[in-house]
Amino acid sequence: MAKRVAIVGSGQTNHMGSRPDVTGVELIHEAVAKALESAGLTRDDIDGVVIGNMDHFEGINGVELWSIDGNGGFMKPTIKLTTGGTTGSTLAIGGYHLVASGHFDRLLVIGWEKNSESDTTGAITTAFDPVWDRMVFAGAISGLALEATAYSQKYGVTGKDAARVVVRDRGNAVKNPHAHVRKEITVEEVLRSPMISDPLHFWDMCPRTDGACAVIFASEDVAEKISPKPAWVWATANRHLYSMAGDVEFGSLRSLELAAAEVYQKTGIKEPLKEIDVMELYTPYSYAGLSWIEALGLARPGEGAKLLWDGATDMGGELPINPSGGVISTNPIGATGLIRAAECALQISGQAGERQVPDVKVALSTGFGGCYWSDILMYGAKKP
Amino acid sequence: MAQKNPNLITLSSGEAFQPFRYSVGLYGSRFFAELKDNKRLMGVRCPGCRRVHVPPRPVCGPCYKRMEEWVEVGPLGTIATFTILRFAFIDPETGQKKPVPYGYGLIRLDGADTNFQHFLELPKDGKVAIGMRVRPVFEESRRGNLRDIKHFEIIED
Numbered sequence A: 001m002a003k004r005v006a007i008v009g010s011g012q013t014n015h016m017g018s019r020p021d022v023t024g025v026e027l028i029h030e031a032v033a034k035a036l037e038s039a040g041l042t043r044d045d046i047d048g049v050v051i052g053n054m055d056h057f058e059g060i061n062g063v064e065l066w067s068i069d070g071n072g073g074f075m076k077p078t079i080k081l082t083t084g085g086t087t088g089s090t091l092a093i094g095g096y097h098l099v100a101s102g103h104f105d106r107l108l109v110i111g112w113e114k115n116s117e118s119d120t121t122g123a124i125t126t127a128f129d130p131v132w133d134r135m136v137f138a139g140a141i142s143g144l145a146l147e148a149t150a151y152s153q154k155y156g157v158t159g160k161d162a163a164r165v166v167v168r169d170r171g172n173a174v175k176n177p178h179a180h181v182r183k184e185i186t187v188e189e190v191l192r193s194p195m196i197s198d199p200l201h202f203w204d205m206c207p208r209t210d211g212a213c214a215v216i217f218a219s220e221d222v223a224e225k226i227s228p229k230p231a232w233v234w235a236t237a238n239r240h241l242y243s244m245a246g247d248v249e250f251g252s253l254r255s256l257e258l259a260a261a262e263v264y265q266k267t268g269i270k271e272p273l274k275e276i277d278v279m280e281l282y283t284p285y286s287y288a289g290l291s292w293i294e295a296l297g298l299a300r301p302g303e304g305a306k307l308l309w310d311g312a313t314d315m316g317g318e319l320p321i322n323p324s325g326g327v328i329s330t331n332p333i334g335a336t337g338l339i340r341a342a343e344c345a346l347q348i349s350g351q352a353g354e355r356q357v358p359d360v361k362v363a364l365s366t367g368f369g370g371c372y373w374s375d376i377l378m379y380g381a382k383k384p
Numbered sequence B: 001m002a003q004k005n006p007n008l009i010t011l012s013s014g015e016a017f018q019p020f021r022y023s024v025g026l027y028g029s030r031f032f033a034e035l036k037d038n039k040r041l042m043g044v045r046c047p048g049c050r051r052v053h054v055p056p057r058p059v060c061g062p063c064y065k066r067m068e069e070w071v072e073v074g075p076l077g078t079i080a081t082f083t084i085l086r087f088a089f090i091d092p093e094t095g096q097k098k099p100v101p102y103g104y105g106l107i108r109l110d111g112a113d114t115n116f117q118h119f120l121e122l123p124k125d126g127k128v129a130i131g132m133r134v135r136p137v138f139e140e141s142r143r144g145n146l147r148d149i150k151h152f153e154i155i156e157d
Helices: A024-039 A084-100 A120-125 A139-155 A159-173 A187-192 A254-267 A288-295 A304-309 A333-349 B025-038
Strands: A005-012 A048-052 A078-080 A106-114 A195-197 A210-219 A231-239 A278-280 A362-369 A373-380 B041-045 B069-073 B077-085 B102-109 B116-120 B133-138 B149-155
Touching (some): A005 A024, A005 A333, A024 A106, A024 A210, A084 A106, A084 A333, A084 A373, A106 A333, A139 B077, A159 A187, A159 A288, A210 A333, A231 A362, A254 A288, A278 A333, A333 A362, A333 A373
Parallel strands (some): A048 A078, B116 B149
Antiparallel strands (some): A005 A210, A005 A231, A106 A210, A362 A373, B077 B133, B102 B116, B133 B149
């Protein structure tokens, strides 16, 4: 019989473009120490460790081996999960499953990345098929540009509409002490920034960040003893599409549509815009902030931009999205999806500080990566 | 390329190549043999969904059925989506900076149901759009790989 599972604590590093003051092990430890402190636990209370980053990035593989000193896993069951861009959300889903299985009561889940020490575009390119895909491919940016071209032409969405997403997220980031880029931006500044891969400008894209995030998942047997307001995981879903970019139907994110249908079915959500209080979405570039809220059922196809311009997803709107500032403000890739989970849990526990959305009862986070793959987790204040 | 900063640890194989030997499988081999010898582009049709897959592969992912019906596709096609790369980065295949800007597109070859990724020659007027017709420009001397096609060029149709 599966156990119910809650997030009872989390810790994030001081995310920055470069953290030469710490090694990878020290960066991981920074997040772990904060997570343990937030839950009032010590290393001895932890039953197991799950850790991951984007393989190939820092030129070091086997993080579960070399980070033991910092991750607290010495003589504990420790496993690695790594699924490219979705690594952070896979860590959260995997951590949830391990605790739900009843085999672990208090599980430490860690995502991290030190992008300043890596060649991210080269490394991402090696994740794609060496014979058919790599010749033209230029990492995440070019792949996302293909999607932006298709979506914008299909629905007549403009660069100005896309820039509205950046304005919202970067505006929110100002109030998040963990955010990497903390400076407001205007639509004009986004459109004036250099074109890097048509139709994406420099400021349409997420940055590369050094950072780590640790989240503690606990079973229903112990969660309420650890935290007065645990964030219960209500449901998870994920969908994998193709392995070759040429197979994907561009212009909408089918994997997210199907994953969303599953979590809404599992949780009885009929009108996500009304019933969900906050979302932390893994939207690594501007156009995703329009297209993917359509995939999540918040707007009809092609009408995501209207919701943005109406202010419905701003702080104080009907459904605030990315109070943290989102991926466009902070992107330590292996941690990015897990930060979304940590932020949702903070919102439900009422611990999100200046970025707190009032009275959050239901939250949703996503992860994105691979070949247009999607992960979703849903959380609630009430025990499911 | 040696790093100029002596404080950086540089992993380098010097002048040596790092050869990786990837199998393209029997289906990939047939595709490249037809491309090299006959300038023909080949796909395979799924007996379940009837979709024609290019590049050809033995199993249809969505249907999980074995595919054995070979179909000639193209050579003309339509731009399904595209981008123009404007930032330079190190190509992990060659260790060299990719020459930018370059266009690449997902091309729906006539008769195919998946897209084929390749370089797109940028027209002089700079106008590229989804739905434009393209044709492959073949190398004179072909070796049996993707570069036997130089790029696709936009045509009037």
